Amino acid sequence: xxxxxxxxxxxxxxxxxxxxxxxxxxxxxxxxxxxxxxxxxxxxxxxxxxxxxxxxxxxxxxxxxxxxxxxxxxxxxxxxxxxxxxxxxxxxxxxxxxxxxxxxxxxxxxxxxxxxxxxxxxxxxxxxxxxxxxxxxxxxxxxxxxxxxxxxxxxxxxxxxxxxxxxxxxxxxxxxxxxxxxxxxxxxxxxxxxxxxxxxxxxxxxxxxxxxxxxxxxxxxxxxxxxxxxxxxxxxxxxxxxxxxxxxxxxxxxxxxxxxxxxxxxxxxxxxxxxxxxxxxxxxxxxxxxxxxxxxxxxxxxxxxxxxxxxxxxxxxxxxxxxxxxxxxxxxxxxxxxxxxxxxxxxxxxxxxxxxxxxxxxxxxxxxxxxxxxxxxxxxxxx
Numbered sequence: 602x603x604x605x606x607x608x609x610x611x612x613x614x615x616x617x618x619x620x621x622x623x624x625x626x627x628x629x630x631x632x633x634x635x636x637x638x639x640x641x642x643x644x645x646x647x648x649x650x651x652x653x654x655x656x657x658x659x660x661x662x663x664x665x666x667x668x669x670x671x672x673x674x675x676x677x678x679x680x681x682x683x684x685x686x687x688x689x690x691x692x693x694x695x696x697x698x699x700x701x702x703x704x705x706x707x708x709x710x711x712x713x714x715x716x717x718x719x720x721x722x723x724x725x726x727x728x729x730x731x732x733x734x735x736x737x738x739x740x741x742x743x744x745x746x747x748x749x750x751x752x753x754x755x756x757x758x759x760x761x762x763x764x765x766x767x768x769x770x771x772x773x774x775x776x777x778x779x780x781x782x783x784x785x786x787x788x789x790x791x792x793x794x795x796x797x798x799x800x801x802x803x804x805x806x807x808x809x810x811x812x813x814x815x816x817x818x819x820x821x822x823x824x825x826x827x828x829x830x831x832x833x834x835x836x837x838x839x840x841x842x843x844x845x846x847x848x849x850x851x852x853x854x855x856x857x858x859x860x861x862x863x864x865x866x867x868x869x870x871x872x873x874x875x876x877x878x879x880x881x882x883x884x885x886x887x888x889x890x891x892x893x894x895x896x897x898x899x900x901x902x903x904x905x906x907x908x909x910x911x912x913x914x915x916x917x918x919x920x921x922x923x924x925x926x927x928x929x930x931x932x933x934x935x936x937x938x939x940x941x942x943x944x945x946x947x948x949x950x951x952x953x954x955x956x957x958x959x960x961x962x963x964x965x966x967x968x969x970x971x972x973x974x975x976x977x978x979x980x981x982x983x984x
Contacts, residue, residue, distance in 0.1 A: 623653075623675060623679075623681070624641075624643075624651045624653055624681050624683065626640075626643060626651070628645060628646050629643040629644060629645045629646075629651060630643060630644050630724070631643055632644055632721055632722040632723070632724070633722055634691070634708060634709055634720050634721050634722040635707055635708060635709070636706065636707055636708060636709055639706075639707035639708075641653040641654070641707060642705075642707065642708075642721055644687075644721075644723055644724070645683070647686050648686045648687050648688075648689065648723050649683050649684050649685065649686050649687065650664075650666065650683070650684045650687060650721055650723075651681070651682075651683045651684075652664055652670075652672065652680075652681060652682050652683075652684075653679060653680070653681045654672065654679070654680045654681075654696070654705075654707075655678050655679055655680075656678065656680055656698060657677055657678035659680070659698050659699055660699050661697075661698075661699050661700070662674075662680045662696065662697070662698055662699075663696070663697040664682055664684070664694060664695075664696060664697075665694060665695040665696070665697060665702070666684055666687070666692055666694040666721075667692070667694075668684075668685070669697070670682045670684055687721075687723045688723065688937070688963065688964060688965060688967075688969075689723050689724065689725035689726075689728075689963070689964070689969060690722075690723060690725065690964055690967050690968060690969025690970070690972075691720055691721075691722050691723075691792050691967060691968040691969060692720065692721050692722075692723065692967070693711065693713045693714055693718050693719065693720050694708075694718070694719050694720065694721055695718060695719060696719070704717060704718050704719045705719040707719075708720055708721065709791075711787075711788075711791055711792055712784060712785045712787050712788065712791070712821070713783065713784050713788070713792065714783050714823070715783040715821065715822055715823045720792065725969065730798060730801055730802075730972075730976050731793075731794040731797055731798050731801075731972045731976070732794070732797060733797050733800075734797075734800070734801055734804075736763075736800055736801060736803075736804035737763035737764065737800065737803075737804060738763060738796070738800050739760055739761050739762045739763050739765065739796055739799060739800055739803075740760070740761050740765070740766075740796075741758055741759070741760050741790045741796050742758065742759050742760075742761065743756055743757075743758055744756065744757050744758070744759050744854075744858065746850070746851075746854045746858075747850075748846050748850040748851075749849065749850055750842065750845045750846040750849055750850050751819075751842065751846055751850075755816075755817075756786065756817075757786055757814055757815060757816040757817075757851065758786050758787065758789075758790055758814075758815045759812060759813070759814050759815070759855070759859065760790070760795065760796050760799060760812065760813035760814075760815075761773075761812055761859070762799065762800075762803055762810035762811060762812070763800065763803060763804075763810070764810070765810075765812075765860075769860075771860065772860045772861060772862045773810060773811055773812045773859075773860060773861060773862065773867075774809065774811050774812070774861070774862050774867035774868065774869070774982065774983040775811065775812045775813070775814060775855060775859075775861050775862075775867065775868055775869070776811050776812070776813045776814070776869045776870070776871065776893075776979075776982060777813075777814045777816075777847065777851075777852075777868075777869070777870040777871075778795065778813050778814065778815050778870075778871055778872070778975075779815070779816070779818050779870070779871070779872030779873070779876030779877075779879055779880060780793075780815070780817075780818070780820075780872070780873060780874075780876050781820075781872075781873045781874030781875050781876050781877075781898075781899065782820050782823055782824060782874060782875040783820070783821065783822065783823040784820075784821070785817045785821045786815045786816055786817045788815075789813075789815045790815065792968045793968055793971060793972055793975070794972065795813060795815075795972075795975060798972060798975055798976055798979070799811070799813065799979060802976070802979050802980060807979075807980045808979040808980045808982065809982060809983045809984070811979075811982065811983065812855070812859055812861060814851065814855055816843070816846075816847070816851055818840055818843045818872075818875075818876060818879055819840050819842050819843050819846070820839065820840040820843075820875050820876070820879075824836065824839045824875075839875075840875060840878075840879055841882075843879055843883075844879075844882060844883050844886075847883060848883070848887065848890070852868075852890075865888070865889060865890050865891055865892050866892050866928070866983075867892075867983060868890060868891050868892065868893070869891065869892070869893030869894070869895070869929075869982050869983070870883060870884050870891055870893070870894060870895070871893075871894070871895030871896070871897065871931070871974075871975070871978055872895070872896065872897065872899060873897040873898055873899055873971040873974070874897070874898050874899040874966065875899060876897075876899060877895075877896035877897055877898060877899025877900050878899050878900065878901065878902060880894060880895065880896055880899075881894070881896060881900050881901045881913070882901075882913075885901075885912075885913035885916045886913055886914065886916075888916065888926050888927065892926065892927060892928045892929075893927070893928055893929045893930075893981070893982050893983070894927060894929070894930050894931065895929075895930075895931040895932075895933070895974070895978045896931070896932050896933070896942075897933045897934070897970070897971045897974035897975070897978075898933070898934050898935065898938060898942070898966055898970060898971065898974075900932065900942065900945055901913070901945075905944055905945045905947075905948035905949070906944075906948055909948050909949070909952055910952070917949070917952055917954055920952055920953035920954050920955075921953075923954055924953075924954065924955045927955075928984070929957065929978075929981040929982060929984075930949075930954065930955065930956040930957070931956065931957045931959070931974075931977070931978045931981060932945060932946050932949075932956060932957070932958050932959070933958075933959040933960070933961065933970070933971075933973070933974035933977060933978070934959075934960060934961070934970065935960070935961045935963075935964035935965050935966065935967070935969075935970035936960050936961065936962055936963060936964065937963065937964060937965040938964075938965055938966050938970070942958070943958070943960075946958040957977075957981065959973075959974060959977045961973040961974065
């Protein structure tokens with residue numbers, strides 16, 4: 602009898618210990634990036650992510666959020682871990698279950714890092730410019746078309762502003778908006794919430810109603826030079842097919858399917874990271890087609906101090922001509938990313954090139970930086 606009582610006492614002790622290790626959800630919030638019906642992961646008051654997962658047959662479980670966190674097994678099925686404090690904004694993450702990397706079923710799916718993966722949204726206190734509000738909403742439409750350049754059927758996403766389908770005589774300017782390396786045409790609407798940003802700005806009359814076109818840009822697969830390949834040459838060719846495709850296939854298709862104002866004064870392009878590099882390559886070599894340019898954490902790969910006058914066929918060599926042609930030239934970056942865009946901005950200023958330079962406070966090379974950049978850039982367009 603004494604041994605039975607001791608065994609029961611031990612079991613109760615183990616159970617109490619497990620319950621004591623269960624994560625405390627007081628004061629935590631459920632991020633909107635969770636799949637419906639899932640309460641975890643959660644964000645606590647210190648911006649730490651709290652995970653609780655059921656994996657009864659797993660031997661080892663980790664969360665990879667840029668840093669790997671070993672999860673603790675609570676009982677026969679539940680695992681938990683609390684991360685370090687995360688920066689506000691959107692973060693991709695994975696689970697490692699016994700060494701196999703998988704997406705978390707508790708998260709919505711996002712295409713990033715070259716694959717569909719999980720994401721977690723850490724809110725920014727006092728910011729809701731990228732959130733849905735009680736305002737008229739536009740639509741994000743999947744549009745399939747045939748690209749003669751690529752010899753294939755492709756898909757882009759197109760945002761049409763509030764009222765597009767009711768006032769069928771009105772025509773609109775167009776912003777071509779590009780994502781970064783290893784992301785695709787879903788990124789700006791899924792991760793970036795560009796539709797809510799535009800809806801809110803338009804409702805406040807801070808931005809003109811516009812059509813926004815988002816294409817994959819042929820950079821869904823991350824740049825990986827092959828063994829023995831000339832890295833510089835391979836890098837110069839990465840995503841370069843997007844230039845003829847955009848000019849010869851996408852723009853004519855958009856102008857034929859949608860009520861656009863099809864001239865340079867009503868056409869803009871912007872992109873983030875490698876999409877910013879593509880934006881510079883396309884627009885600065887084709888100023889007969891674009892009057893508004895935006896680079897978010899990405900621009901030209903050149904030495905601004907020594908090559909500014911010669912890059913892009915010398916487009917920056919005549920500041921008066923450039924300033925007359927380009928109605929808005931925007932450079933944005935997060936303060937946690939370094940100073941490469943600041944150096945370019947300083948060189949442009951010294952050369953007399955008018956532009957807007959913006960720093961997103963406290964953010965790195967991630968989606969919240971680019972949301973803020975779009976929020977700053979869109980009001981400059983089509984004035």
